[in-house]
Amino acid sequence: MSIAIEFVDLHFRYPGGVEAVRGVSLTVSAGERVAIVGENGAGKTTLVRHLNGILRPTSGTVLVGGASTRDRSIAQLAAQVGYIFQNPDEQLFASTIGADVEFGPRNLGCTPSEAAARAASALATVQLQDQAGLHPHHLSPSERKRVALAGVLAMQTPVVVLDEPTTGQDARGVEIVAGVVDSIAAQGRTVVAITHDMDFCAEHFDRVVVMADGLVQADGDTRAVFDQVGTLERAAVEPPQLLRLAAHLGWHARPLTPAEFVDASTREPRDLGTRVD
Ligand SMILES: Nc1ncnc2c1ncn2[C@@H]1O[C@H](COP(=O)(O)OP(=O)(O)O)[C@@H](O)[C@H]1O
Numbered sequence: 001m002s003i004a005i006e007f008v009d010l011h012f013r014y015p016g017g018v019e020a021v022r023g024v025s026l027t028v029s030a031g032e033r034v035a036i037v038g039e040n041g042a043g044k045t046t047l048v049r050h051l052n053g054i055l056r057p058t059s060g061t062v063l064v065g066g067a068s069t070r071d072r073s074i075a076q077l078a079a080q081v082g083y084i085f086q087n088p089d090e091q092l093f094a095s096t097i098g099a100d101v102e103f104g105p106r107n108l109g110c111t112p113s114e115a116a117a118r119a120a121s122a123l124a125t126v127q128l129q130d131q132a133g134l135h136p137h138h139l140s141p142s143e144r145k146r147v148a149l150a151g152v153l154a155m156q157t158p159v160v161v162l163d164e165p166t167t168g169q170d171a172r173g174v175e176i177v178a179g180v181v182d183s184i185a186a187q188g189r190t191v192v193a194i195t196h197d198m199d200f201c202a203e204h205f206d207r208v209v210v211m212a213d214g215l216v217q218a219d220g221d222t223r224a225v226f227d228q229v230g231t232l233e234r235a236a237v238e239p240p241q242l243l244r245l246a247a248h249l250g251w252h253a254r255p256l257t258p259a260e261f262v263d264a265s266t267r268e269p270r271d272l273g274t275r276v277d
């Protein structure tokens with residue numbers, strides 16, 4: 001199952017505080033994968049927290065599968081939107097990792113054996129199958145983040161929201177998270193990820209939304225957005241390494257992935273020593 005999400009002129013002000021989202025309109029089609037980037041405080045987390053009903057609009061509308069979140073409970077939205085918090089310790093609460101991952105599907109009405117099977121499969125996907133009996137505190141923060149990811153996978157929701165999924169992950173952890181994103185997207189589910197990791201963004205997302213100051217500053221095809229150098233600079237977002245390197249070498253190619261970089265390297269000038277830019 002695949003569903004779209006839409007923000008229509010969303011504004012959100014924290015009680016007694018800042019207006020963190022100041023008029024965002026954004027449509028994410030069913031099955032699309034979108035990365036949201038921008039510096040700390042840009043309003044990214046506040047925006048996506050509207051998708052599972054943790055936050056309700058100050059004004060404007062948020063639609064999930066065509067229906068306003070205003071009319072639905074957090075429990076109803078949980079069946080549609082899986083949300084992985086930036087800090088997994090806000091999310092994990094059961095006394096074992098296996099029980100934690102089973103909780104979501106149980107809550108959605110799965111039988112105990114179906115929930116257990118889904119949990120086992122999700123834990124295997126994030127390579128924590130051998131830790132199912134442990135208390136979450138016996139894992140590292142980066143492993144706890146992968147437990148939270150497994151919890152959302154086990155719910156098999158049509159929309160998955162990931163808040164900084166690669167933060168704190170080592171290279172293997174990033175690879176696991178990337179594999180999960182690719183497989184969720186391959187199943188036609190809608191993926192929205194907030195990330196500070198531009199290489200992860202360039203390699204696994206088709207569309208990038210740049211936020212700053214509670215507003216969308218750029219939105220479009222990944223390569224096109226990373227070409228908007230001035231906008232990125234104002235939003236304090238640095239383009240992916242490979243793009244910066246290609247620009248540095250004076251290449252015309254704009255590679256986003258290692259494969260594209262290698263491919264471009266066969267066509268671009270190789271005599272680097274004589275270039276004076
Ligand atoms: N619970 C909160 N109460 C009050 N202000 C908050 C809260 N959470 C975030 N903010 C403020 O809202 C703004 C946007 O924050 P946030 O959505 O977390 O941005 P980002 O995820 O892009 O770093 C910031 O100015 C932040 O300080």
Ligand SMILES: [Mg+2]
Nearest residue numbers: 044045046086
């Ligand atoms: Mg955030």
